[in-house]
Structures are given as C-alpha cells and as structure tokens.
Amino acid sequence: MYGLGILKGLTVTMRNFFRKPFTVQYPEERVAQHPRFRGEEFTWYEERCTGCASCAKYCPLGIIKIVTHPGGEHVSEGQEYAIDVFDIDIGRCMFCGLCVEACPYDALFMGSGFEEGQYSRKDLVITKDRLIKADKKPSTWFRPQLESQQYNSQSESPVDWENAGREPWPYHMPVRPQSAEESLEQGEETK
Amino acid sequence: MNSLLESNVIFRNVYCFWAANPGNAEQCTPVGAVAVKDGLLPGGLEWLAYVMAGLSVILLIVNVYLVFAALYTYVDRRVLAKFQGRIGPNRVGPFGILQPLADGIKLMTKEDLVPAGADRWIFNLAPVVMMSSGILVLAVLPFGKDSFVVDLNIGILYVFAITGVNTLAMFMAGLASANRYAMFGGMRAVAQLISYEIPVVLSVVGIVMMAGTMSLVGIVEAQKVPFIFVQPLAFFVFIAGSSAEMNRSPFDQVEAEGEIIAGYHTEYSGMKFGVFQAAEFGAVLITSALIATLFLKGWEGPFLPSHVWFLLKLFFFAFIFIWIRATLPRLRIDQIMAYAWKFLLPLSLINIFVVAAEVLLLGDQITDSSGVSMDLTTSDMWIMAGINVVVAIVAVIGLAKITGMDARESTKVANVTRVIKGT
C-alpha cells in the first residue's frame, strides 16, 4: 500500500546488487560437471565390443551404424565378429544413454565433453577410427563400477578398457534377463 | 553578440584565440579567459572567429553528449546486470568499456531495411527528429560553473518545448513503419507522452515561482536550499512524470517488448535503430541532468570542481532510474493514463497552490529594474521545506485514498489463498 511494497522490492534488488554474480565466464571458468554427466564423444572400447549391435538396436533414433563380418578376434569377449564400421551420428544424438544402458559387455560409455561443435554435419559423425583414437574419458553414467572408483572424467586421466571395470550384467538384476512372461510371473509373485 | 562572449567560457576562449586584438582586449581579458595578446586572424575577420567559436562549442557539446550517451549504454548494462546477478558486457576492452564502440560498428554494418509498405520519407526522418530534440536541449543545460552554450531566460520553457518533439518522432516512426505493432507503439506514445507532459510542466511551476526566473542558471543560483527538500511533491511528480516521458520502466508502454515487440521502432534496423537507442539513452542523461539542475543545486557543491559535482549528481539519478527499471513491472495503458490524470496532475496543482501561498507569505517583495520579484532567504526556504514535507505526505496519502491509487483493494494478500488440508 502507498508504494511500500515497491520499496520492499527495491530493497531486494539492492540486496542482490551487492551479491556476487552467479553466472560464470564460460571459456575461462567452468561450472563443475558431475561425473555422471552424459556428454558427447562416446567412449568405446574396441577390445570389448563384440559387434552385437545392441546399442544400434536400442537407439531410439537409429543413429548408430554397425557393420561386421564373421572372423577376427576379440581380446576380451572372444567372439568372432570383426567390426568394419562403427559410426555414431551425434548430429542427431539426444544423449539419452539408452545405447550405454543396452551394452551387455560394458564396451560403450557416455563421454564427458560437450564441445564437439563442427562446421559441417558430416564431421559430426563419430567414426570407428575417431572412437579408437579419442581420449577415453568415460562418464560414470550407468556404470556403477566406475562410480565406486570415484572416477571423475574432468580431473582424471583417461581409463583403458582393463581399468574401466565390468559389472555383472546388468548390475541391477541378480540374474541374466528373463523373458517377458517370466518377469511378469515374478511381478505377480511379489504382489 | 557580447552576451555570449561574457557568459560562455569556452566560446570566449576560442574566440579570443582566433581574433584577440587591441580592439576587443576588454572582452578577451575577463576572468577565465586564456591570456592571448594577438589572435591568429587579422583584424576585420572577427565575424569568422565568432562563427568558428560557435561551431566549436556545438561540436564539443554534441560530441561529449554522444560519448556520454554511449558510455551510459555501457553503465546501464553493467549496473542492470549487477542487479540481476549477472556480469554484463566485459569482453571488449578493459572491463568491456569499448562495448558501445563494438555495438556501434555492428549497427553500422547491418543492413538498413525499409519495409515495403513504409512511408519512406517519414520513416527515414523519424530517427533524425528523435535525435535532434535530444541534442537541442543541451543548448541551455548548465554543465558546470559558467559552462553552457547559452543562458536563455526562458530556459526551462525551451527544454519542455523541445522535448515535446519526441512525441512527434515516435508517432512518425510508428505510423510510417506500416506495422501494426509499431502503430500500437506510436499510439501509446502519443497518449502517454502528452498526458505526462502536463504534470511534469506543472510541477516545475513551483520551482519557477520560487526562483523567480525560468533560466536554468538562475534556478541553480536561486537554490539556497536544494529544492528537493523544499518541494518534495514537485520532485516526486517530476521524477515519476519524466520517467514516463523517456519510456522508462514502469512506464515503458511505448516499447513494451513483451507486448508489442519493440513498439514504434519494431521495423528499424541498423544505425537507424542505433539512433533511436542513443536518443533514448541520451534522454535518460538529459532527464537526470535536469533533475540535478532543478532539484539538487546543479553544479554547486563543496571541494570538488563544479563539473565533477554535476556529473556525480547526474549519474546518481541515472543509477536510480536503472534501479527502478530493474525492479518494477510495467503498468497497463489505462493505469498509466489514470496515474497521470488522477494522481500526478492533482498533486502538481496542490504543489503550485501551496508554494504560491508560501512564497506570497514568506517572501520579501523586491522591485528593481527587471520588475517585481520575491526574495526568499535560506531560513524561509527551510520553513517551506518543513511545511511542504508534511503537505506532500498528506497529499499523496489523501489523494491515493480518494482516487483508489493506493491499491488498497488489491493489497489484501493475506486472505487471498486459503489452504485446504488433505482430502
């Protein structure tokens, strides 16, 4: 009444005038990024990948392209498919992480960066060579074994596949996946 | 010719630099002038020196004004950012001080678009009119002791006459753009600016009565006590009215960006838009300067040089305008009109009556060559200040009650929302 509310508002803005700005100067300053951050430049361990294409299958947008041929050797899984093409089109990727969640061999991790700007759409496709050469700084998203190591992609060095850890697949289930009917029966039992 | 030479230091210095000779030695020796024995021009060319002196004063004033307007855009953005918890422009130059320059270059290099349906002549003329009205006001503003272009004896009248042209510029821009949002802006500009002109002008009547002159220099010299204390009511009306005059929040109807995009300058691009912006920021400076002159003793102050005092006062009011702008939402058009006609106009009339009565009762009548005038001593002014503060409080509260401007009906916050417990 009589402008007292306005005066109260003016005191609030004046109080904020003397506070520190909460924005940051981006290229020089960075806000802390949680290790779980789902970022670009996927981390892919070719030693572990068997070419099963689970990631490609579960991608809601179908942006992962995998071409394999029988033969070839795998360091860790011992399967007999060699990977010819492994392309991720991050131009259309929405970083939902379903591919990482689907990977049965913990070969694909979310990346930790977010600065993969390119001048042409073609360059946004991450190829197999680029994935192999890239710094392996995975995000700990959906990889509790990395999280329990307190791994932080922002401050620590790259991890190779032997140190990335393996979780019994999938970690949240005690057993291997069942068919839908089995899981439904189980649901009824718990009821 | 001689009055300018006597009153204006810059003019005198330039003139004497070019044309000092034994013939006008009297004019070139007064206090403040650089001692020059012989001017550069031969005798008989005093008229040329006179023109050159005039032009250099204009050049100086206009350029200083434009530089300050540009600087003010930077200050405005930085201070506003601080209020909002941001940092503001800090990339170009040290602390971002060159940001206005970068903005200027950007605006210069942008394409200058004229809409197909626009009235080209009026469309192109509008920014010029807008800018010129701001620059012309500078002619009478005293920036410091003896620093002004001309000391008009109708200075304050001249200021209001010139700033009134702003309305025309906005209306021209609004109508010529062939855009309905711009037309809304133009219409709002006419309605709002003309309505607020009246209380603003009337609020100054009290000051003119007390000072006994319309000259801005005379008003500053008449302030034995700053008029902000003597006439708080006039100050309130003036600061509210003039923030509406320059389309500042909470009266920024004319270019309400959330409602009518940018109002009258929606269709402007490139440097024409820049000119509108510069004129607007310049208007804030001019208004702050006017308030400082009329209510806060202008350039006068102890210890520091007069120009520094003037700038300090100017930026103090500019800061207050930014502060208000950062805090308040905007009023609706009908509320803005009601505020001018139902609230500010009666207040300014009350101010006129009260001040007139006080001047009549307290002042001592002096008759001299220039006519009859009322002389007020410092103690008279302090008595008036005491009375006027009470009058101001009573008038504001009383009038707010009568007109419903106190928002009494709408401030019942406590019982608006009742909370229902569970199901």
Next chain:
Amino acid sequence: MSLSEPITVNVGPQHPSTHGVFRLRVTFDGELIVDLEPVFGYLHRGSEKLAEERTYTQVITLTDRLDYVSSMINNQAYVLACEKLSEVQVPERGSYLRTIAAELQRIASHLVATGFLLNDLGALATPLMYCFREREKILDLFEMLCGARITVSYMRVGGVFQDAPEDFWPAFKTFLEEMPYYIDEYEQFLVGNEILLMRLKGGNTVSKEQALNASITGPVLRSTGFSWDLRKVDPYEIYDRFDFDIPVGEQGDNFDRFYIRLQEMRESLRILNQCFKQIAPGPVRANVPYLYRPPAGDAYGRVESPKGELGFYLVSDGGIAPYRCKIRSPSLLNLSAIKEMLVGWKLADMIVTLGSIDINMGEVDR
C-alpha cells in the same frame, strides 16, 4: 459496440511472449480485445504417432520433450501408465527417488512460470534471473541424478535407471535448507508490489463452472477455489504417505494463479523434506527386462504435473511397442477457456494471462 475500426493482429507465432510458437489471431478495437482465435500446431512433432514406432523404453525419451520444463514428471506419468499396463511393483526406494525428482521438477517448473510471468509483466529480466538462479541448483541436482539437466530420461518402467550417487544427498540437503529463504525473497520482492497487484488482481477470471466444463486442471483450476490435486484425490506412487496441503485460490484471477505457484513451491519443499527423512536403502528398479512386452490391454496413468493433469493412455497389443499412445496434455486443455478469459480485456492482459496459465508449446502441440 466498436469505438473505432477493429484491426486484426497476428500475435505470434513469432512473438516474444507467446511462450514458444503459439499464434493468436486477435481482433483489437484500439487496445481492447474484441475477438480472438488461438491457432495451434506450429510445434507439432507427432509424439503420439512416434510412440507407436518405438519400444516402451524408447518412448521415455519422447516424453522428455513434451513439456521440456518438467521432463521428470512427464517421465513419471508415462512409466506409471506402463506399470499399470503390466502391473509391475516399483521398489520403495525407486518410488521415493521418483517423488524427489518429480517434486524438484515441480519447483523448477513453477520457478520458470513465475519468472516468465514477471517477464511478461515487463519487469525486465530481474525476477526471471532470480528464479533461474534457483532453478539452476535444481538442474545441478538432476545432473547428479541422471547426467542430464533438461531431457532427463531418468525413470524406467519399474523404477529409476540407477540409484542416486553419494554426493547427491549432501547437495540435496543444502538445497532444502537454502530454498525457503529464496522463496521468502520472491514473496518479499513480488507479492507486495502495488504495480504487480494492480496488473494481476481481478483480471481475466475464469469461474469454477467454466473451468470444469473446459476440463481445466492444475493451478488454473485450483485458483477458482476448486481443490483438485491428483496427489490428494488419486494418490499415485507414495503420495499418500506425505503430509502436505493444497493451496487454493478464490477468484480465479491472474494473481491467484501466480500466488498458488509460490505456495505450491513451499508444499513441494515439505514433501521433499519428508522424502529426505523417510527414504531407506534398497533396490531402485524392479525386475523388468530391457525389451519389455506388457500383456495386451490398456491403461491410463496420470500425474499432477505443474500445469495440471498429465495423462498417458496406452493400448498394448502385446508387442514391444505401444499400439496407441494418447497424451492428455494439460497445457492444451488449459487453453480451452482462453477466449472467455481474454475478450474484453486489453492487449497487455493477454500477454499476462498467457504467462499465468503457464502454457508450454511442446506440450500443447505434442
């Protein structure tokens, strides 16, 4: 009666205050609105049809993009529908995590609504920046929970994808302690302000009958004095365990809608505090396979989103993808009484009303 020649103005789809690509074809008489017609569909992405082409898990990513300022709650509504379809039991900790995420998201969404309403009122960006300062903290919490800030995809059928990291809980506690101060500050800043009250009070009312007839829900319905909150009237998840109130308005005007949001933030904080105390260790995700096939049938899952009742109606034919997915979006239905609210008011009121209804075009057009 028309005082001057009416003019028709297209407000939007490119307009700073229509909250996205919304178009209103308005006929003005001077500043007065004499007629108006909303035009939708500029942001139509066919989410319902796209859902039929995706597996049940993949649809979660689509729901993030409906109302992009309350993704968590969209996730929740969808997975609730899925769980009803196949009668999955969610582990308790999973439910708690979902509730925490949803209530945090409600605060964030109300902050955005308040900030943009004030922006529409013309308060420059100051209240908006203050609101976003707090919202940023909530988004940081989301980043800890699920690695993303806006398009979260946090929930899965049968729980949430993963437990919260250890450093989430201290951050969450700090947030709970700090937030009441900031809500107080908003109230001090905004609620007493005469200009705001003059603008918001008494204008653009919608009556209880109108609101019910137009299936309006959420704060807009509650502002009319009708106490309808799905968290109370149809408690989903674990909302029956919490003690909280439903703020209700009286007149159904702009101010009530604005003030209810401020109050709801406080109630959400109460729920969050109780969650923080009650949550116990345990599994967060039920035993649901990744490629999950619910039995044939249909189910309707609904939640109280910040905008109103958000519902997903799913029809399953036993396959891996929904046969039909119908989204009941509150933003669209809340707009259905907009003509009654706006005709007879001024141009500036139109902008404010759009802000106070709090529409989100991603949800209106789907």
